[in-house]
Amino acid sequence: MEQNTDGAQPHDRQSSPDGGSAEPIRTNFMSDNVGTVSPEILAALAQANVGEAPAHGADSWTRRLEARVAEVFEAEARVFPVATGTAANALALSALSPPWGAILCDESAHINRRECGAPEFFTGGAKLWPIPSADGRMEAGLLASAVADLSAGGARLSRPAALSLTQATEWGTVYTLEHLVELTALAHEAGLSVHMDGARFGNALAHLGCSPADMTWRAGVDVLSLGATKSGALSADLIVMFDLSLAEDMERRIKRSGHLWAKQRFLSAQLLAWLENDLWLRNxxxxxxMAGRLARGLARHPAATLPFDTQGNEVFAVLPELLVEGLEAAGFVFLRRTAPPGVTGTLVRFVTGHDTRPQDVDALLEALAGTTE
Known part of the structure; x- marks a missing residue:
C-alpha cells in the first residue's frame, strides 16, 4: 500500500469529477453518537439564543414541545427534557421502582451493561434482573418465569416493580407490536409498570412503519425514554410519561439529581425542531x-456472517480476525463486541447515522473486498 505523506488515512479522501477535492470519506462507524448535528437543530438553537427566556422549563419552547409530543403520540403526556439517554433511563426508572424493587430487562439492555449502575443509583438501590435472549428480544415465557420466581421469594427477594424494554434492541433487532403487547400485558397483570428505552426509537418506528402511539401507550408502555442525541440532536433526550400518575414529583427527582437545566429552552428547542416536519423520522x-446498504454488501462477502437481522441502524457481522484487522489498518473505526452464546468468530458492530452517505458505506465495503484473510 502506498504510504500517505499528508497524514490522511486510506479512504480519507475522494476526488470530485473535475479533479478537485470532495468531502472526505467518513470512516467512523463506531456509533451514531459520533455524527454531526442536523442543520435544522443548529438553526433552532441559534433562534432560541435570541433574547431572554424564563428558566427551568418555564419557557415557551418547553410548552410547545409538550404540545408537539401530545400531537405526535396522540395522547396527553408529561415531558421532561434531559441531556443524556442514561439520565432519561435512570430517572424514568426511579419513578417506577422503590429501592427494594426489581427492574426486569433483557440481559443485553443498555441499563444493564452500559450505564455504570445509574439505574441502581437513581432508584436508591433497585435491583436489575436481567433475562437472557437470543437477539435482544425478551421471550414472554422467560419473563413470566422471572416474575413468578421473584414474587415467590417473599422478603428475601426484590419485589418485581418494572419491566424495561429496549426498542430498537442492543443487537439491532426490533420488537413487533404483537410481541410488545404480549410482554406489557404480562407485566401489567403482575402489577409492573413498563418503561421503554427508546435511544433508537425512531429507527424502530421507521422499520415497523407504525404510529408512535401504536409502539408506546397503545402497546402498554407507561414511560418512554425518547432519544434524539443519536439521531441529529446536539445533546437532548426526553422522558415521556403517558401514565400521568407516575409524573408526580418527577421534576424534583430531576432537580435533586442535578439534571434540571437552568436554560432548558436549549434542550427543548432541539427536541422541538427534531419532532417538527418529521425530521426525526427522516433522519x-x-x-x-444506510445500514441496510451495508448489511446487503456484507452478506455478499463469502467470509462474512450476519448473526442478527438488520432492522435499525446497527449492523453486526462475524468476520475473520485478519479481515477485521485489515479494516482497522485501512482507517475504519467500529466496535468489537463480545459474541452472544452460539456465535463464534470476531463479532463487530457498525452503526450508521443520519449523516452517513452511500459513498461512506461503499468505501468500507470496497476496503473489505480488498482485504485478504
Whole structure:
C-alpha cells in the first residue's frame, strides 16, 4: 500500500469529477453518537439564543414541545427534557421502582451493561434482573418465569416493580407490536409498570412503519425514554410519561439529581425542531437505509456472517480476525463486541447515522473486498 505523506488515512479522501477535492470519506462507524448535528437543530438553537427566556422549563419552547409530543403520540403526556439517554433511563426508572424493587430487562439492555449502575443509583438501590435472549428480544415465557420466581421469594427477594424494554434492541433487532403487547400485558397483570428505552426509537418506528402511539401507550408502555442525541440532536433526550400518575414529583427527582437545566429552552428547542416536519423520522429512515446498504454488501462477502437481522441502524457481522484487522489498518473505526452464546468468530458492530452517505458505506465495503484473510 502506498504510504500517505499528508497524514490522511486510506479512504480519507475522494476526488470530485473535475479533479478537485470532495468531502472526505467518513470512516467512523463506531456509533451514531459520533455524527454531526442536523442543520435544522443548529438553526433552532441559534433562534432560541435570541433574547431572554424564563428558566427551568418555564419557557415557551418547553410548552410547545409538550404540545408537539401530545400531537405526535396522540395522547396527553408529561415531558421532561434531559441531556443524556442514561439520565432519561435512570430517572424514568426511579419513578417506577422503590429501592427494594426489581427492574426486569433483557440481559443485553443498555441499563444493564452500559450505564455504570445509574439505574441502581437513581432508584436508591433497585435491583436489575436481567433475562437472557437470543437477539435482544425478551421471550414472554422467560419473563413470566422471572416474575413468578421473584414474587415467590417473599422478603428475601426484590419485589418485581418494572419491566424495561429496549426498542430498537442492543443487537439491532426490533420488537413487533404483537410481541410488545404480549410482554406489557404480562407485566401489567403482575402489577409492573413498563418503561421503554427508546435511544433508537425512531429507527424502530421507521422499520415497523407504525404510529408512535401504536409502539408506546397503545402497546402498554407507561414511560418512554425518547432519544434524539443519536439521531441529529446536539445533546437532548426526553422522558415521556403517558401514565400521568407516575409524573408526580418527577421534576424534583430531576432537580435533586442535578439534571434540571437552568436554560432548558436549549434542550427543548432541539427536541422541538427534531419532532417538527418529521425530521426525526427522516433522519431515522436515512440511517436505516444506510445500514441496510451495508448489511446487503456484507452478506455478499463469502467470509462474512450476519448473526442478527438488520432492522435499525446497527449492523453486526462475524468476520475473520485478519479481515477485521485489515479494516482497522485501512482507517475504519467500529466496535468489537463480545459474541452472544452460539456465535463464534470476531463479532463487530457498525452503526450508521443520519449523516452517513452511500459513498461512506461503499468505501468500507470496497476496503473489505480488498482485504485478504
Amino acid at each position: 431515522a429512515r436515512h440511517a436505516n437505509e
